[in-house]
Structure formats: C-alpha cells, structure tokens
Amino acid sequence: MQYRVFVSRRLPQEALDIISAVAEIDLWEGDAPPPRDVIAEKIAAADGMLCLLTDRIDGPLMDGASRLKVVSQMAVGYDNIDVPACTQRGVKVGNTPGVLTETTADLAFALILATARRVVQADNELRGGEWKTWSPLQWTGTDVHGATLGIVGLGRIGYEVARRARGFDMKVLYCNRSAHEGAENDFGAVKVSMEELLAQSDFVSLHCPLTTETRHLFGTEQFKQMKPSAILINTARGPIVNQIELAQALQDGVIAAAGIDVFEAEPVPLNDPLLQVPADRIVVLPHIGSASVKTRTRMAVLAAGNLVAGIQGLPLPHPVN
Ligand code: DGY
Numbered sequence: 001m002q003y004r005v006f007v008s009r010r011l012p013q014e015a016l017d018i019i020s021a022v023a024e025i026d027l028w029e030g031d032a033p034p035p036r037d038v039i040a041e042k043i044a045a046a047d048g049m050l051c052l053l054t055d056r057i058d059g060p061l062m063d064g065a066s067r068l069k070v071v072s073q074m075a076v077g078y079d080n081i082d083v084p085a086c087t088q089r090g091v092k093v094g095n096t097p098g099v100l101t102e103t104t105a106d107l108a109f110a111l112i113l114a115t116a117r118r119v120v121q122a123d124n125e126l127r128g129g130e131w132k133t134w135s136p137l138q139w140t141g142t143d144v145h146g147a148t149l150g151i152v153g154l155g156r157i158g159y160e161v162a163r164r165a166r167g168f169d170m171k172v173l174y175c176n177r178s179a180h181e182g183a184e185n186d187f188g189a190v191k192v193s194m195e196e197l198l199a200q201s202d203f204v205s206l207h208c209p210l211t212t213e214t215r216h217l218f219g220t221e222q223f224k225q226m227k228p229s230a231i232l233i234n235t236a237r238g239p240i241v242n243q244i245e246l247a248q249a250l251q252d253g254v255i256a257a258a259g260i261d262v263f264e265a266e267p268v269p270l271n272d273p274l275l276q277v278p279a280d281r282i283v284v285l286p287h288i289g290s291a292s293v294k295t296r297t298r299m300a301v302l303a304a305g306n307l308v309a310g311i312q313g314l315p316l317p318h319p320v321n
Pocket of ligand 1: 074
C-alpha cells in the first residue's frame with residue numbers, strides 16, 4: 001500500500017476499516033500509551049498518526065518524521081499537541097468535535113447529581129453495613145432542581161449542560177468571552193462576570209478548553225469567592241483547577257464538594273491529596289466524559305476520516321490548523 005500510518009491505541013473496528021481501506025496500519029497494541037521514543041520511531045516511517053490525549057506530540061518528537069502529513073487526535077481537546085509546531089512542519093492536525101458533546105454533558109450532569117445527592121457515598125456506606133434504619137438526617141444532600149448553575153465556558157458542551165439544567169428548573173449563569181444568544185433565548189441563561197458567577201452559583205461546572213489563560217483558572221482565591229455550600233464540577237481538563245488547592249479547600253470546608261472527571265496528572269496517583277479528601281465531599285472518575293460505546297465509536301470514525309484525508313493531501317473534515 002502507498003500509505004502507512006501509526007495508530008497509538010486499539011480502536012473500534014469501524015475506524016480501523018476506514019483506515020485500512022487506504023493505508024497500512026501500524027497499530028500499538030499496548031494498554032498503556034506508547035512511550036515517547038516508540039512514537040518517534042513509528043512516525044519516522046509514517047504518513048500520518050492517529051493519537052489520543054495521552055500522547056504528547058511536539059516539535060522535537062516530529063523532527064525525524066519527514067513523511068508525516070497529519071496528526072489526527074481522537075478527542076475534541078488537543079492541548080497535548082503543539083499545534084504551532086505541527087503547522088511549522090506542514091503537518092495538519094484534526095480533532096473530533098461535536099460527536100461527544102451530549103455524552104460529556106450527560107456525565108457533567110451525572111456528577112452534579114452524584115455529588116449533590118451523595119449517591120456514591122450512600123452506595124458505599126450501604127455496602128459497609130451503615131444502613132441501620134430510614135433516618136431523617138442521614139445522607140441528606142442538596143437539591144439540584146431550582147438551584148443556580150454557573151457554567152464557565154459556554155461552548156458546545158456548556159450549552160448542552162445548560163439545556164439539561166433547564167429540565168431541572170435551574171437558573172443558569174455563564175461566563176464566556178462572547179455572549180451566547182442561543183442559550184440566553186432558549187434557557188434564559190444570563191452572562192455574568194466571574195465574580196458574580198462564583199458568588200451566586202450552587203454548582204460551578206467547567207467547560208472551557210485548557211489554554212495558557214485557563215491553566216489554574218480555579219484555585220484558592222476562586223474557591224473563597226464561592227458559596228461554602230457550592231459544588232465544583234470539572235469534566236473539561238484537570239489543569240484548569242489547581243488540584244492541591246482544591247483538595248485543601250475541600251478539606252477546610254471552603255466549598256462543600258467536587259465532582260471531578262479530569263486531573264492534573266492522569267491517571268491520578270493514589271496518594272494525590274485530592275484522593276485523601278473524605279468521600280462525602282468528592283466524587284472522582286477516570287476521565288470518562290465521552291465514554292459511551294456509541295460516542296467512542298463516532299469519535300474514532302471521525303479521527304479515521306481526518307487521518308485518511310490528511311495522508312492523501314485532502315482537506316481534513318475537522319481541521320484544527
Ligand atoms: C476530549 O475529547 O477532549 C475528551 O476529554 C475525551 O473524552
């Protein structure tokens with residue numbers, strides 16, 4: 001075959017079929033991400049690479065990859081890729097927007113409900129034999145319906161979270177660079193300053209991309225501005241939150257709880273301060289925002305489409321650069 005590509009993890013068969021119709025696939029079969037030196041060696045002999053958010057793609061890595069025409073990321077976020085370095089080398093970058101929007105919004109809402117209503121804690125304690133009787137005071141949480149939800153970053157996923165919030169009669173506030181007329185008209189969402197959002201929200205849900213501006217956007221200062229009863233939800237990217245400061249804020253009762261799907265380092269080390277926070281104050285998940293069979297298949301198919309377009313010199317269906 002004329003083309004050769006490196007695929008850095010096993011994928012749904014539909015995606016592999018799309019790729020193998022056009023190119024010879026060098027597939028990394030490991031469960032863990034391929035080591036950096038392996039990626040460098042593989043892409044030196046490839047026209048394209050399909051990567052995941054666990055693969056760091058930068059200039060030095062691509063220096064020996066003279067054939068490489070495209071880096072296709074199976075995710076909507078691409079903070080693991082040095083896009084300017086790709087552009088400089090004439091390497092196209094693609095991502096998978098749109099298809100994971102609703103699935104990720106579902107998970108953000110699952111975390112809102114799980115943290116507010118102590119779902120994981122109550123399940124664990126029932127299994128631990130702590131259910132002695134129906135009790136007026138035990139496992140009481142906070143209502144989601146009628147509460148105020150603050151959305152930081154009202155893009156596609158933020159919009160879908162706002163749509164779900166409407167079904168729960170929530171008041172929706174948001175912070176975003178530009179106003180979102182759709183969310184304002186459709187759900188009565190109100191654009192406010194960050195200070196106002198922090199002061200008024202019962203739930204603060206993060207949906208902005210990780211950039212130099214949003215790295216550690218949330219830390220001690222922001223937690224202090226939130227209600228002591230407030231709950232922070234992060235399904236976006238771990239480094240948007242200063243994780244050590246979040247752990248401290250939860251331990252000190254500065255905010256009430258957090259629902260966290262993404263971490264500063266993934267997988268989160270088991271001795272991380274966040275995992276030492278008592279389970280009644282935090283629900284932690286292993287970055288599963290987009291993890292439904294249907295959505296992961298659609299993401300892989302989109303990434304395959306970007307890859308095969310890129311190696312053939314065609315415009316990517318979902319270009320980043
Ligand atoms: C993305 O696509 O950026 C998600 O984090 C992966 O689910």
